[in-house]
Amino acid sequence: MEKLVLVHLSDIHFTGSSGTSIHDLDSDVRHELLRDAAALTKELGGATGVLVTGDIAFSGQCAEYERAASWLLEFCRAIGCPDESVWVVPGNHDVDRKIANSKVTKTLHESIRAKQGPALDKELREILSDESSAKALLAPLADYNTFAARFQCSISAAKPYWERDLTLPCGTIIRLRGLCSTLVSNQHDAKNNIVLGQAQVNVHRVDGVEYLMLCHHPPDWLQDQDTVVSHLESKVRMQLFGHKHSQRVQEINKTLRVTAGAMHPERDEGGWEPMYNVIEISRLDDQQLGVRLFQRRWHKVNHYFLADQNRNTNQSHHDYVWQGCPRPARKEPPTVEAQKAADSAMSAAVAAKTKAKDTEAMLPPTHERRLTFRFLTLAFRHQIAIANILNVLTDEDRALSDEALFRELFKRAAANGLLAKLWDETEKRHSDPAPFNPFETLK
Known part of the structure; x- marks a missing residue:
């Protein structure tokens, strides 16, 4: 594809009964979302994949993940992207609260939340480096990890985040990084006591690579937000968050921060309004990448999704420009002699591999x-x-x-x-x- 087209969902909140009962009032929302996303991505030339910024389940139970997985498969096929092209991060609803409230896990949460600054990162590192304590800390996310493993998005003590590279035709890499903001999450979650840890945001600048980060909790919920924000705003081009069920887009220090609305907001919330986004990334010229953001909002009267209009342009999208993204240098084509030598070497390598059955x-x-x-x-x-x-x-x-x-x-x-x-x-x-x-x- 000449560009990347990513559908961004958040707070999809599947329950074990989602889609299995006539009393599932959200089935119409999901049906219309399938239709709307399929039409929009087709208009844009096809979809690359789906990004989900947390709260896949409602209470972190296996049956809820199975319902979510089934619907995501249907969604991928509706928008025409590979079944496996889904990337997810966990939210607080993906935590099994019963396990999180166990004595050992709760004690670990308290010990982490009692720390600040470098001491907090030291505590996290020591807990995740110890096999028994790491197992207790990650136990509330066991069913989430089983679900996420099929998309290669599970988390572990050794690596509580994941990465995946998507490449534009010009050679520029959009590196997805999925963060886990629920290592310390339980019934006492509140603003400023969610912990991320510097290790997850300690990204390395690489020529030709631009970072797109996914995380459930936005910065103002983080206990270590100052450290986290410093890294994100200096090195990550685009940050996607969920949790708040309210759409907000900010340009900060040449970066773009999108806090998404919920696909499945709870119906007793004030201002119930399902939302989702489509993100298009393409090269504009030798130094700039363009981001086109389509924000889609539920129409309560007509019961379908429509564009959240750009008030300045009356367009169905908002355009942003990433400066300072040089096009990767083109490699000079090899000479005829060099190409023949390369072809010969490749043939020999393939033959040797076939003969030796080099299955590594x-x-x-x-x-x-x-x-x-x-x-x-x-x-x-x-x-x-x-x-x-x-x-x-x-x-x-x-x-x-x-x-x-x-x-x-x-x-x-x-x-x-x-x-x-x-x-x-x-x-x-x-x-x-x-x-x-x-x-x-x-x-």
């Missing part, structure tokens, strides 16, 4: 992401059946989480030349198997 080579990220999504959306019994067919797991692997189990399965399948078989066994258990196997070339 990693596949392109899109295929790995697809395989992850397809495997982790299978029923557990099918996952175990595939693992048994490949015969690469051991009894000791029983203790691994779903995502860790898949990582081990994938790594060992690669080491034993079984990636193509893993793909085939996964795809044939879906009703819409892929028409080709990208791992066949590794045989």
Whole structure:
């Protein structure tokens, strides 16, 4: 695509009964959102993916995530993007409060919230570096992690954030970074006691890379907001937040901060008004990128989504410009002799790989992401059946989480030349198997 087109949803708040009852009053909102997003993204030339800034579930329960996953699959297919092209971060509603209120986890929360400045980051680091305390801190997000793993967006003690690169045709990389603002979240959440930690926002400037950050809680909810904001406003081009159920867009220090409205606001809220955004990013010239923001708002009388008009231009969108984003240097095409030599070397490398069955080579990220999504959306019994067919797991692997189990399965399948078989066994258990196997070339 000549540009990136990203649908931004927040606070989608799925319950276990969402979409399963005639009393689900929000079903019409979701139906109209599908229609509106499909029409808009088609007009823009297609969708790259979906960004969800937290509160996927309502109370952090497995059944709620399954309903959300089912709807997100339907949504991706409506807007024409790959099923796995969804990126998520957790919100406070994605926390299992019962677990968060356990004695051990609550004590950890209190010890972190009692600290300020460098002492807070030190406390976080020490807790996440200790296996037992890290396990207790992350336990309330266990069901969220199982859901997020299929999109390669789960969090861990070793890395409480994730990254993913999307590349514009000019070569510029838009690096998504998903932050977890719910490491310390329970029934006592309040403004200024949500903790993020500097490690999550300690991004490194890289030529040709522009950061787009996702986080549920906006800065004014953070206990460590001064440190966090300093990093975000100096190094991150675009920040997406949720939580407030109220749309606000700010340009700060050449960066763009979008606090989203909720897709599923609670109906007893004052000013109930479902909203979502579409973000288009493209190159304008050799030094600038353009961002076009489409804000969509529910019309309470006519019951459909419509544009939140730009009052200055009467357009259905708002335009922003990112200065100082030089176009990556074009590589000079090789000479005929150099190209022949390169082709010969490539042929030899492919032949050697085929002969030696060098199965340690990693596949392109899109295929790995697809395989992850397809495997982790299978029923557990099918996952175990595939693992048994490949015969690469051991009894000791029983203790691994779903995502860790898949990582081990994938790594060992690669080491034993079984990636193509893993793909085939996964795809044939879906009703819409892929028409080709990208791992066949590794045989």
